Every structure is written in C-alpha cells, then in structure tokens.
Amino acid sequence: MALTGLENEKLSLLIFGGKGGVGKTSCAIASALALSENFKTLLISADPAHSLSDCLEQNIGYKVVKIAGIENLSAIEVVAEEAMSEFLNGHRSELKKLLTTSTNLDDDDIEEMLALSVPGIDEVMSFKTILDFIEAGDYDKYVVDTAPTGHALRLISSPEMLDEWIKMAARMRWKYRYMITSFSGSYQHDEVDALLLSLKKTVKRIESILRDKTRCEFIPVCIPEAMAVNETERLLGELSKTGIKPQQIIVNNVMVSEGCSFCTKRKNSQLPYLREISEKFRNMNMVQVPVFPEEVKGLNALSEMKKYLFEDKK
Ligand SMILES: Nc1ncnc2c1ncn2[C@@H]1O[C@H](COP(=O)(O)OP(=O)(O)O)[C@@H](O)[C@H]1O
Ligand SMILES: [Mg+2]
Numbered sequence: 001m002a003l004t005g006l007e008n009e010k011l012s013l014l015i016f017g018g019k020g021g022v023g024k025t026s027c028a029i030a031s032a033l034a035l036s037e038n039f040k041t042l043l044i045s046a047d048p049a050h051s052l053s054d055c056l057e058q059n060i061g062y063k064v065v066k067i068a069g070i071e072n073l074s075a076i077e078v079v080a081e082e083a084m085s086e087f088l089n090g091h092r093s094e095l096k097k098l099l100t101t102s103t104n105l106d107d108d109d110i111e112e113m114l115a116l117s118v119p120g121i122d123e124v125m126s127f128k129t130i131l132d133f134i135e136a137g138d139y140d141k142y143v144v145d146t147a148p149t150g151h152a153l154r155l156i157s158s159p160e161m162l163d164e165w166i167k168m169a170a171r172m173r174w175k176y177r178y179m180i181t182s183f184s185g186s187y188q189h190d191e192v193d194a195l196l197l198s199l200k201k202t203v204k205r206i207e208s209i210l211r212d213k214t215r216c217e218f219i220p221v222c223i224p225e226a227m228a229v230n231e232t233e234r235l236l237g238e239l240s241k242t243g244i245k246p247q248q249i250i251v252n253n254v255m256v257s258e259g260c261s262f263c264t265k266r267k268n269s270q271l272p273y274l275r276e277i278s279e280k281f282r283n284m285n286m287v288q289v290p291v292f293p294e295e296v297k298g299l300n301a302l303s304e305m306k307k308y309l310f311e312d313k314k
Contacts, residue, residue, distance in 0.1 A: 001287050002312040003219070003248060006035060006141075010214045012134060015144045017152035018221040019231040023252035023289070025051050026296040027221050028145035030305040036073035039140035042133060043067075043075040046126050046155055047147035050077040057298050069299060074139070080122030083129045088114060094195040101192070102172035121165075123151070124158040131206050149235050156218075156242055159206040166199050211243045218246045223253040224273035233280060248285035250309065251277055256290045 006014065016028040025045075029052065032043040042064065045052045052075055053060045058068055060075045062082050067073040088095070092114070099110045134142055146152035173192065181187045209216050218239060222232040236246065251274065255267040278286060289308045296305050 001248075001285050002308075002310050003031065003250075003287050004285060005247070006031065006217070007038065008214070009140075011217060012140065013130075013142050013144065013209060013216040015146060015152070015156075015216070015218045016221055017146045017218060017235060018149065019223075019228050020148035022221050022223045022228055023250070023296070024221045025055055025145050026302065026305055027219070027250050027252065027289070027309065028143050029055055030296075030302045030309055031219075032073060032075075032141070032143040033070065033299075033302055034306045034310045035141045035143065036070055040072050040138070041074070041141040041143060042139040043073065043143045043145070044130055044133065045075070045077040045145045046080075046123075046130065047145055047151070048080060049147065052077055052145065055297055055302070076133075078126050078129050080126045083125035084122050087125050087128070091195055094191045097190070098169055098172070098192045098195075101176045102169075120154060120158065120161045123154045124162045127155055127158045127206055128202055131202065131209070134209065135205070149231055153235070153238050156210060156239065156244065159203040159210075160242075162199060163203045166196055166203065169196055213245075213247075217248075218244050219248060219250060220246050221250045221252055222277065224251060224270035224277065226273065229273050229276055229280070232277075236281070246284060248287060249277070249281050250287045250289060252289045253291040254288045 005011065014028075014031065016024045016031070018024050025047070029043060032041050035041045043052065045060075050060070056067060056075070058065075060077050062077060062079045064074050064076045067075055095114060096110055099105055099113060103110075105113065130142065130144060133139070146155060173196070177187050220232055220235055222228050232249070239246065254274070255263060255270050257263040258267060287309060289305060292301065292304065294301065296302060
C-alpha cells in the first residue's frame with residue numbers, strides 16, 4: 001500500500017512521529033518532496049536535534065529557505081528557544097505587568113522569573129510558530145518532522161499546557177481585578193488581558209486543527225523490531241487520549257532481499273513483528289518501505305524512498 005489522501009485539498013498539516021532512528025526525518029522529507037510536485041509545501045523540523053540539513057545536504061536554519069532544485073519546497077528548522085525568546089521579547093512589558101500587578105515580586109525577582117525556563121513552554125512556542133505559518137497561509141501543505149515519541153507527545157499536548165498557564169495567570173489577574181474594582185468601582189481591560197485572550201485563542205486554534213481529521217494527519221513511523229512496535233503502541237495510546245487517531249502507519253527498514261544468508265535471517269527475524277504490526281494496527285493503512293543498502297541522504301535517495309511511500313511500489 002501507499003500513503004493515501006495526503007493530496008486532499010483541506011489536509012494541510014502532516015506530523016511524522018515515532019521512536020528515535022526509525023526514519024521519521026527521511027519519511028517526512030520524502031513525503032514533502034512528493035507533495036511539492038502538486039502543492040506549495042513547507043517542511044518544518046520541530047526536532048531540537050535538527051537533521052533536515054544533513055539529510056537534504058543543504059543548510060537550513062531558523063529561517064525559511066527554498067530547497068535547491070525542488071520547485072515549491074521550502075524548509076525551516078524551528079528552534080524552540082528562539083521561538084520562546086521572540087515571544088518574551090515581543091511581550092515583555094505585558095508579562096512584567098502581569099507579575100507586578102499580581103505578585104509581591106520586585107523588579108529583580110521579575111527579571112529572574114522571566115529568564116527562567118518553564119518546562120514544556122518551548123514546545124508551546126514551537127507549535128505556536130508552526131500555527132503562525134499555517135495561518136499565514138503561504139503554503140498548501142505543512143510537513144512537520146518531530147523528535148522521538150516523548151517530544152512529539154509534548155508538542156501535541158502543548159496547547160493543554162499553555163491553557164493551564166493561562167488559567168493560572170487569569171486567577172492571579174482576578175485578584176488584581178477585584179482589588180481595582182473595589183477601589184475605583186470599575187475595571188478597564190488592559191494589555192495583559194489582551195495577551196491572555198490572544199494566547200487563549202492560540203490554544204483553541206491549535207487544538208481545533210490537531211483534532212480535525214480533515215485538516216491534520218499524524219503519521220507514525222515504525223520499524224519491525226520489538227522496541228519500536230511497543231513504542232508505537234504506546235504512542236498511539238497516548239495520541240488517542242488527546243483525540244488524535246492516525247489512519248496510516250509507515251513500516252520502514254523492511255528486509256526484502258533473500259540474496260544471502262544474512263538477509264534471509266534478517267528477513268525472518270522481522271516476520272513476527274510485521275505480523276504483530278498488521279494485527280495490532282489492523283485498522284490502519286500500512287505502508288512498507290524496504291531497508292536500502294545505503295543511508296537515505298540527498299535528493300536521489302529521498303526520491304527513491306518517495307516511490308515506496310507514494311507509488312505502491314513494493
Ligand atoms: N529505509 C531505510 N534504509 C536505509 N537507511 C535508512 C532507511 N530509513 C532511514 N534510514 C537511515 O537511518 C537513519 C535514521 O533515519 P532518520 O530518518 O534520521 O530517523 P529519525 O528521524 O526517526 O531519527 C538515517 O541515517 C537514515 O539515512
Ligand atoms: Mg529525525
């Protein structure tokens with residue numbers, strides 16, 4: 001089978017996830033290459049250990065660049081810390097005001113607090129950056145390559161985390177608001193309220209795109225080995241808790257050759273796991289990609305992978 005439905009006009013966000021080293025980056029790029037044949041496509045790496053540059057053999061950084069030799073394909077490596085510091089710099093005065101008006105912290109404490117990294121906030125900002133790209137609408141398809149399982153899950157659950165933060169900030173504000181109202185009789189919404197409201201809208205927009213099957217698809221990548229199969233099962237379990245139900249799965253590194261005894265042994269050792277994958281994920285479209293004799297690096301190798309993902313070539 002090949003990947004299906006990715007050409008649907010409404011489907012704009014594709015997220016590749018799975019265990020480390022199973023081929024997420026290779027599959028994400030190969031899919032972006034295929035989509036770019038008919039759609040303006042942006043490939044986004046949200047993996048802190050960015051590997052698009054290595055795989056595409058072209059320097060990519062925290063700025064959208066066109067991929068040389070491929071019309072309609074651009075790429076960016078989102079750096080969470082930079083996304084976070086852009087946010088802090090853009091909203092420093094509102095955040096300071098939030099802390100000044102709702103805590104007893106002095107200026108130095110506030111500066112210290114703003115410099116602290118809040119666990120998980122980087123992923124929130126990465127996702128916000130991805131959402132900003134989607135909402136700017138310059139591309140038809142946004143293909144996201146994630147870091148191993150835990151990171152992808154944090155990325156997916158990042159809106160929830162941001163929502164918790166907003167609720168806490170709103171509670172802090174509530175006391176301030178109450179105080180102002182009792183002193184002056186009325187309360188005017190200020191820039192802090194505006195920021196909280198706009199963040200709340202961001203949360204809602206991220207959640208709505210993630211849960212909309214017509215607009216977003218999560219594609220797990222797996223290999224026929226015990227640990228990868230178990231991790232995929234856990235990943236799918238966690239995803240379903242957040243309302244995301246992948247429709248298709250890529251099984252990479254499948255041994256096809258029987259040309260030598262080593263190959264035959266490898267092939268046989270994969271059989272039980274291939275069976276397990278077909279049983280455990282039987283409701284999903286399974287796409288197999290063979291193991292290549294060389295690493296998947298450069299446009300030629302990626303195009304080869306693309307054929308297996310999209311052309312029903314087995
Ligand atoms: N089908 C394949 N055959 C041979 N090598 C592969 C295949 N898929 C991926 N690789 C290689 O395996 C390594 C890990 O792949 P990568 O796409 O970076 O995985 P991930 O992003 O999941 O960590 C890379 O060196 C890549 O070139
Ligand atoms: Mg990778």
